[in-house]
Amino acid sequence: MGDIQEQIKDIEDVLAKTPHHKATDHFIGRMRARIARLKDQQIETTLKKGGGGGGGYAVKKHGDATIVLVGPPSVGKSTLINNLTNAQSKVAEYSFTTVSVIPGMLEYKGARFQILDVPGLIEGAKEGKGKGREVLSIVRNADLIILMTDIYKVDIIKILERELYEAGLRINKEKPDVKVDKKIDGGLHVFSNIKQEFDKETIKEVAREIGIKNADITIKEKLSLERLIDAFNKNRIYIPALYVINKADLARRSLKGRTNYLYISANKNTGIEILKEKIWEALNFATVYLVEPNEEPSFNHPIITKKGVTLKQLAEKIGTNFAEGKKKAKIWGTGAKFASQEVSLKTQIQDGMQVRFV
Ligand SMILES: Nc1nc2c(ncn2[C@@H]2O[C@H](COP(=O)(O)OP(=O)(O)OP(=O)(O)O)[C@@H](O)[C@H]2O)c(=O)[nH]1
Numbered sequence: 001m002g003d004i005q006e007q008i009k010d011i012e013d014v015l016a017k018t019p020h021h022k023a024t025d026h027f028i029g030r031m032r033a034r035i036a037r038l039k040d041q042q043i044e045t046t047l048k049k050g051g052g053g054g055g056g057y058a059v060k061k062h063g064d065a066t067i068v069l070v071g072p073p074s075v076g077k078s079t080l081i082n083n084l085t086n087a088q089s090k091v092a093e094y095s096f097t098t099v100s101v102i103p104g105m106l107e108y109k110g111a112r113f114q115i116l117d118v119p120g121l122i123e124g125a126k127e128g129k130g131k132g133r134e135v136l137s138i139v140r141n142a143d144l145i146i147l148m149t150d151i152y153k154v155d156i157i158k159i160l161e162r163e164l165y166e167a168g169l170r171i172n173k174e175k176p177d178v179k180v181d182k183k184i185d186g187g188l189h190v191f192s193n194i195k196q197e198f199d200k201e202t203i204k205e206v207a208r209e210i211g212i213k214n215a216d217i218t219i220k221e222k223l224s225l226e227r228l229i230d231a232f233n234k235n236r237i238y239i240p241a242l243y244v245i246n247k248a249d250l251a252r253r254s255l256k257g258r259t260n261y262l263y264i265s266a267n268k269n270t271g272i273e274i275l276k277e278k279i280w281e282a283l284n285f286a287t288v289y290l291v292e293p294n295e296e297p298s299f300n301h302p303i304i305t306k307k308g309v310t311l312k313q314l315a316e317k318i319g320t321n322f323a324e325g326k327k328k329a330k331i332w333g334t335g336a337k338f339a340s341q342e343v344s345l346k347t348q349i350q351d352g353m354q355v356r357f358v
C-alpha cells in the first residue's frame, strides 16, 4: 500500500509542475488516469480486506432495499436505527459503541427497508482506520446511504464525502453516459456528438491507461476529465444519499444549512416521519393502486413498485388475469390529466396513481 501511495505522490508532484496547455493535455489526461488506476488498486485491496469473512460484516440483503447509516462516531446512528426499526443496537455516549453491523427492518407504506447500523466512519477509513474498510465494503452494497452527523460536527460531512469518493463511491450522481463496447482488436474509436474539453487522442490515452485497448467508445454528455476516468472504471458505484443532521433538539439557535440537509432528533422523535418519506423518494419507490374492472377507483389494492416502470411492466409483474391481454389502461389520481383518462401501456407509473387495465 505504501508503495502505491508513493507512486501516486510522485505523479502528483510531476503534475503540479506541468503547465496546462494544448500540448500537455494528453500527458495530463494520461497521468490523471494513472493515478486513478493506482487508487483503484488500493480500493481493490480495501475490498479484499473488508469484504466477507466473520466479524458480523457479511450481511445478507433482505427486504426491498438496503440502507446504510454512515457517519462519525457518537452522532446517534444507533439511536436512529432503534427508532426506525425493531433493532436494539447499543447506544452510549462514548465513541465506537457499535463494533459490528446491526440490521433492522423498517416497514413503510408496505415496503420493507433493511437498515444497517455500522461503526462510526472516520478520516482514513480506506487505510483501515476504525473499522473503515469493513464499513466501506458494506456501503458499496447498499441501495441508499444516509450520511449522518450531528449539529456539532456538520463540517465532518465534507471529510466523509471525500472518504467515500476516494473509495470509488459517487454520491447522488448519474452514471456517466458513456458506452464502452470492447472489441478483440481494431484499436480505439471515439464517437461523441458533443464537443468535449479535450480531444479524442486524450480520451484514447485515458482509456488505454486504464487498460481499454480495443473498443468503440460512445459519449453522450459533456464530461470533465474526472468523469471521463470514472466512465472507464469498473469500480465506481453510483448511489443516492440523504444528508441527516441529528440532535437538532440541542440547537440553541434556529438551524440553517444547505437545503438538502434534514434536521432530526433521533431520541426526541422529531423529523422521523419526513425522513421515512425522503427514504421512500430517494429509492424511487411508488405505490400504484389497482382498480378492479367493475370497481370504483379506490385505494384498496396497493402495489409497491419503482418510479419509471411502465404500465406494461407493471402488468407483467402482477401477472394475474387483472391485466392479461389488456391493451390500455384508465388512470386516476397522480399523473392523470383528468379522472378515468385512457392511456397506452407505455405510460410510466407515478407514485399514487390509480390504474384499471381495460
Ligand atoms: N440530545 C440528543 N442526544 C442524542 C440524540 N440521538 C442520540 N443521542 C445521544 O448521543 C449519544 C451517541 O448515540 P449513539 O446512537 O450511540 O451514536 P452512534 O452514532 O451509534 O455512535 P457509534 O456507535 O459510537 O458510532 C448517546 O448518548 C445518545 O443518547 C438526539 O437526537 N438528541
Ligand SMILES: [Mg+2]
Residues within 6 Å of the ligand: 077, 078, 079, 089, 090, 091, 097, 098, 117, 118, 119
Ligand atoms: Mg452506534
